[in-house]
Amino acid sequence: MQTRLRVYITGEPGVGKTTIFLKVIDKLKLQGYSISGFYCPEVREKGQRIGFKIKSLDNEVEDWLASIYARSSIKIGKYYITINENIINKIKEKISKSEIIGIDEIGPMELSVPKLKEIIDYVLKEKPIVVAVVHRKISFKDGKTFIVTYENRSRLDNEIFNYIISLIQ
Numbered sequence: 001m002q003t004r005l006r007v008y009i010t011g012e013p014g015v016g017k018t019t020i021f022l023k024v025i026d027k028l029k030l031q032g033y034s035i036s037g038f039y040c041p042e043v044r045e046k047g048q049r050i051g052f053k054i055k056s057l058d059n060e061v062e063d064w065l066a067s068i069y070a071r072s073s074i075k076i077g078k079y080y081i082t083i084n085e086n087i088i089n090k091i092k093e094k095i096s097k098s099e100i101i102g103i104d105e106i107g108p109m110e111l112s113v114p115k116l117k118e119i120i121d122y123v124l125k126e127k128p129i130v131v132a133v134v135h136r137k138i139s140f141k142d143g144k145t146f147i148v149t150y151e152n153r154s155r156l157d158n159e160i161f162n163y164i165i166s167l168i169q
């Protein structure tokens with residue numbers, strides 16, 4: 001039977017979702033699994049968030065996703081979306097070669113960018129194993145959701161890693 005595993009990591013703003021996500025990805029990499037995907041770290045200037053980058057999980061590909069300084073036809077909140085076809089294709093190329101896909105995050109912004117939504121839809125539909133940070137306002141039925149809290153964040157990465165390994169080894 002082809003494995004089909006979805007693991008979603010969610011929780012309140014700033015609680016530690018990305019930290020848990022990256023710890024789980026690192027543990028899986030240490031087990032020798034090929035993993036790719038992307039994450040969208042925020043960029044701050046003098047303490048103020050001025051935009052987001054998009055980076056491939058192996059950090060080989062990086063570009064601006066959205067910025068308050070750019071100008072484009074898509075604006076989400078105060079951010080103009082600036083992602084280009086070139087980085088999308090590079091990330092798609094990496095995703096096509098991996099067995100495990102990691103995404104941080106699946107949120108209103110990422111889903112409002114057509115090219116990113118296309119990748120997310122493809123991954124959730126086609127790839128066997130997906131680990132994704134999901135915005136607290138979004139939920140998926142097909143998979144297991146782990147909620148990060150201040151109380152469990154020191155151990156939740158191990159719990160999630162052990163859950164995944166128990167199903168794919």
Ligand SMILES: Nc1nc2c(ncn2[C@@H]2O[C@H](COP(=O)(O)OP(=O)(O)OP(=O)(O)O)[C@@H](O)[C@H]2O)c(=O)[nH]1
Nearest residue numbers: 011012013014015016017018019020133148153154
């Ligand atoms: N002390 C401590 N700090 C943590 C822990 N996990 C995350 N943090 C810190 O909490 C802050 C937010 O962590 P993130 O992983 O970015 O949290 P997030 O939920 O992804 O944040 P948003 O994407 O902005 O909602 C960062 O400064 C982290 O270093 C933890 O287990 N202990």
